[in-house]
Amino acid sequence: MDLSYIINELGEEREQYFNAVAPPLIQSSNFAFKKVEELRSRFRDEYSGYIYSRGLNPTVDILRKKLAALDEAEDCLVFNSGSSAIFASVMANVNAGDHIVSVEKPYTWAQKLFNNLLPRFGVTTTYVDGTQVENFEKAILPDTKLIYLESPNSWSYELQDLAAVAALAKSKGIVTICDNSYCTPLYQKPITLGIDIALQSATKYIGGHSDVIGGILCGSRQMMSKIFKGEYMTSGNGISPFNAWLLIRGLRTLPLRLQKVAENTKKVFAFLESHPKVESVIFPFDERFPQYPLAKQQMRDAFGLLSFYLDVKKVEDIEKFCENLRCILMAISWGGYESLIVPACAFVPPETYNISKRSHRMLRLYVGQEEPDYIIGDLAQALNNM
Numbered sequence: 001m002d003l004s005y006i007i008n009e010l011g012e013e014r015e016q017y018f019n020a021v022a023p024p025l026i027q028s029s030n031f032a033f034k035k036v037e038e039l040r041s042r043f044r045d046e047y048s049g050y051i052y053s054r055g056l057n058p059t060v061d062i063l064r065k066k067l068a069a070l071d072e073a074e075d076c077l078v079f080n081s082g083s084s085a086i087f088a089s090v091m092a093n094v095n096a097g098d099h100i101v102s103v104e105k106p107y108t109w110a111q112k113l114f115n116n117l118l119p120r121f122g123v124t125t126t127y128v129d130g131t132q133v134e135n136f137e138k139a140i141l142p143d144t145k146l147i148y149l150e151s152p153n154s155w156s157y158e159l160q161d162l163a164a165v166a167a168l169a170k171s172k173g174i175v176t177i178c179d180n181s182y183c184t185p186l187y188q189k190p191i192t193l194g195i196d197i198a199l200q201s202a203t204k205y206i207g208g209h210s211d212v213i214g215g216i217l218c219g220s221r222q223m224m225s226k227i228f229k230g231e232y233m234t235s236g237n238g239i240s241p242f243n244a245w246l247l248i249r250g251l252r253t254l255p256l257r258l259q260k261v262a263e264n265t266k267k268v269f270a271f272l273e274s275h276p277k278v279e280s281v282i283f284p285f286d287e288r289f290p291q292y293p294l295a296k297q298q299m300r301d302a303f304g305l306l307s308f309y310l311d312v313k314k315v316e317d318i319e320k321f322c323e324n325l326r327c328i329l330m331a332i333s334w335g336g337y338e339s340l341i342v343p344a345c346a347f348v349p350p351e352t353y354n355i356s357k358r359s360h361r362m363l364r365l366y367v368g369q370e371e372p373d374y375i376i377g378d379l380a381q382a383l384n385n386m
C-alpha cells in the first residue's frame with residue numbers, strides 16, 4: 001500500500017464529517033442504540049463496533065487502520081503506553097508455569113515484568129545473547145511459549161536476525177514479539193519477516209513531539225482480537241481518543257521527521273567519531289559495527305540514537321560534559337524535535353560507580369530535528385569545556 005495513501009486517506013471518511021480535512025476527535029465515552037437487538041449483539045462482541053470507549057472508538061480506529069497498514073499487519077491495538085502494550089502482549093501469551101526466552105537487556109519495564117511480576121505466577125524467563133540465533137534454540141524448553149525480541153536495542157543496538165528467529169519459533173509453535181520502537185515500521189517491518197507481534201512505543205517517533213505517551217501492537221486479526229477481549233478490555237489500558245488524535249497528527253509528518261533525524265544523525269556521528277575526546281561511537285550503520293551486514297539486510301536505515309564513550313578519567317568529567325550542554329536537553333525518552341542526552345552514570349549508584357567499566361562511561365544521545373550545526377556546535381563547546 002502506498003505510504004501517502006495510508007497516511008492521508010486510509011481509515012478516514014471525510015464525507016461523513018463535513019469534509020473536514022483533519023480527522024474528527026470523537027471524545028465520547030459511550031455510543032447509543034435504537035434497537036435492543038443491536039445492543040444485545042454488540043454486547044456479545046465488543047470488537048465488532050462501538051458501544052463504550054474503553055473498547056473501540058472511531059478516532060482510535062482511524063489510527064489503528066493506518067498503523068496496521070504501515071506494519072503490513074491485519075490488525076492493530078493502541079495502548080496508553082508502550083509499557084502497557086508490552087504487558088498485554090506478554091500476558092496474553094503465557095499461562096502459569098510457562099517459559100519465556102527473551103533477548104538480554106530488553107526495555108527496562110519488560111525486564112521488570114519478566115523478573116518481578118511473572119515469577120509470581122510461575123512464569124520464568126531465560127535471557128540470551130540475541131546476536132546468535134543458536135542461543136535462542138539452546139534456551140528453548142518444552143514449556144517455552146514466547147520469544148521476546150527488541151531489535152535494535154535502544155542503548156547498545158544489538159540486533160537479532162528477525163527472520164531466522166521467527167522461523168525457529170514457528171517450527172516449535174512459539175509466539176514471537178519484537179519491540180520495533182527504534183526503527184518504526186517505516187524502516188523495519190517485523191511482521192513481513194515472520195514475527196507474530198510488532199510492538200512500538202508510540203511515545204517516541206509516532207507521537208514525535210514529546211507530548212503523548214502511547215503504545216502499539218500489530219499482528220493477526222486473531223491475535224489482536226484475543227488481546228482485545230482479554231488484557232485490553234480488562235486492564236482498560238487503551239489509548240484515549242485525544243491522544244490517538246495526536247498520534248494520527250504525528251503520522252502526517254513521520255516520514256519527513258525521520259528523514260531529517262537520519263540526515264542529522266549521520267552528521268553528528270561523523271563529528272563525534274572524529275573528536276579526540278570521544279573514545280568510540282556505537283551506531284548500527286557504521287561499517288565497523290559487529291552486526292553491520294544484518295543491520296543493512298533487515299533495516300532500511302539507522303538513525304536517531306547514538307551511544308558513545310568519552311575518554312575521561314573520572315565521572316565528574318562526564319557530569320560536567322552533560323551539564324555544559326546548552327541546547328541538548330538532559331532527558332530520557334526520544335523521538336521528538338529536541339536532541340536529548342542521557343549518561344549511563346545516572347543509573348549507577350555513586351558507591352558502585354566504576355569509571356573503568358565501559359558500560360558506566362556510556363552516554364546515549366538522541367539526535368533530534370534541529371539544524372545539524374546547532375547540535376554539533378553544542379556538543380563541541382561541551383566537549384571542549386569539559
Ligand SMILES: *Cc1c(COP(=O)(O)O)cnc(C)c1O
Pocket residue numbers: 081082083084107150154179181182200201202203204213214215333
Ligand atoms: C520507551 C520505550 C518503551 C516503553 O514505552 P512507553 O511509551 O514509555 O511506555 C518500550 N520499548 C522501548 C525500546 C522504548 O524505548
